Every structure is written in C-alpha cells, then in structure tokens.
Amino acid sequence: MQRAAPQTFDRVLSSMCTRPHPAARNAAERFLATNPGDPATYQTVAALEEDALAYLAEITGLETPHGYITSGGTEANIQAVRAARNYLARDDPNVVAPESIHFSFQKAADVLGVELRTVPVDDDYRADTDAVRAAVDSNTIVVAGVAGTTEFGRVDPIPELTDIAHDAGALMHVDAAWGGFVLPFTDHEWSFSHAPIDSMTIDPHKYGQAVVPAGGLLFRERDVLDALAIDTPYLESASQASLTGTRSGAGVASAAAAMRELWPTGYRDVYETQQANAEWLYEQLVARGYETVEPELPLVAAELPESEFESLRDLGWRISRTGSGELRIVCMPHVTRDSLRAFLSDLDSLSPVRN
C-alpha cells in the first residue's frame, strides 16, 4: 500500500488550522514522547509549558498566568465552564452566550449538566448586550463572549459583557481561540487588560502556528484554576487540573517554540498580510456582485449560490459554509494573494454572467 501523504495547504481556505512554523514542527518532533500531564517525570516539557503560559499571558495582558496548554479550544471551553461550576457551586447552573458561540459550548453543557442559554446577536453578528442581560439570573455561572467568532470573525463587546457577568456574580469567559493571536495588533477591547475578565481560551494551534494539539486556557485567579484540580495519588505531582491525563508534549513544546519565534513581530506581520488579503478579497467579491460581510478580522463571509460552492469544492478548494449558508474564507497564515487570485479565477470561470 502506498504511504498516505497529508494534504497541502494550497487550497485550504476555510480551516482554522495552518502550516506550523518550522521551529514549532521541530520542537514537536523532539518532544513527541513526553507527557506534561506527569510534570514530575517529564520536567523539561513541564518547564516549556510554563514558558508557553508566560507568552500567552503577555499576549493577553494577564499579569500572572494561571492555566495550562489544552488539547484545543474545545477542552479549554469545557474546562472554563467546569471551573466556574465547581468554583461558584450554584444550583441549576446556566451559561449565557451569544448564538455565535462555538459549538464546543454545547459539548460543555452536555458533559457538565449545565444549561446553555444562547441569545440573539445584533445586526453585525455581535452579542446583543440587552439580550445577554435579560438572560442572566442568579443561577448564571458564566457569561461567555467571543473575540473572533468562528463564522464571521466578530469581536463581542467584552467590557460590557464582563460588567453584566459580574453584576450577576458570574464569571466572564472570553473565547479568543482563533482571534487571540491577531487581536493584539488591533484596537479591539478583548483582553485581560481591557476588562476584569476571569478566563480565556486562546489556541496556539490556530493563528499561533503551533502544531495540533495545542490550545490554551488562562485564568486571572489561581483559585478558579484550582477548582479543576483533582488529587493524583500515583504521580509524584500532587494534583492535576487538565481534562485529559496524558497530554501532548509535542503540542506544548511547539506552542512555546512558535511563540518564542513569532511574538510579537512575526505575528504582527502575518496579521497585517492576512488582514490586507481579507480586505482585498472582500472588495473583489463585492465587485463581482456577491453579498459579502466586511472583514473585521482576517475572515470573509459571502453569499454564494449552492451550485458554485459545490463546483469549487469539486475543483479541490477546501471551503465551508456558516450555519446560515455563507461561504467563509479564513485568511490563515498559509493563505497567499496568489491562492486567492486562483480561487477567484475558478469562481469567475463558473459564473461568467457576473463578469
């Protein structure tokens, strides 16, 4: 049998993963057989996890980092809800979030036995603060906002949501799984330094250019992280906060290596290139008559007839749609202006009437 080869990234336009930075790939290979879930045995990778957390704290404006490198955004979101549930210990707990929240929150609600209350977004796909305020009550444990939504790349009004959360005695969680490595170079208010938020998801294996799996979970207060800890009798470390036991040392080492290499200049360069690509693509689609959502971050959504979408997939373009059917193009670090030109050229060949 022929050896399978991974796909190239040339035609991948809707994924939130990307080609890892060479330093991240190298670090991953070196630390493949290590387990940061057992820090007393695998001490070097445990130290690299501290480095990775220190970088994440710097990126997100957090003074003292408390958290760990997760398997991805899903684990981080589940654990943020679990930490709040354990820490606040409320009856019939609920989580309030805009309907633009990532589907990992449905998993969190299901696994943890917590009610997920999603509320409508405003006309520009951001959390509607009135709707969030109306949905919270004395059983709310978390208000969640997104800093870089999966479908439209929008940033929720994080300071206002934080006030609503805290007025209700709940914790404020920000999901910056995708947006966290581009937002530092924008004017958005999204981080620990912009509002007294309690926890954040930020994934090195997305815009951070680490290998999969490398997500990030951060807490402002040590006590909230500690609400996740369980005793680990047969290990030499006393307790464990992560959801998984054995964890990927490759992910941890690669996250530290990518951030060492790229923060801040490399990430800024990528952001500027990809924001320019997204704005260019937006203009190109508008000029062709497609209803297109203006990119706030490097993500473009546009209405595209089903037949054109299917034909582009048949031509090998790895594209996907939002829940409401729009084509979404995520300008990840591997996306080039040439690949977008080739995509548009294929699109034009399918819809000559528009030209």
Ligand SMILES: Cc1ncc(COP(=O)(O)O)c(C=O)c1O
């Ligand atoms: C905003 C957001 N949160 C969470 C996730 C889940 O991350 P993962 O797929 O790494 O579990 C995603 C994935 O795209 C996302 O966009």
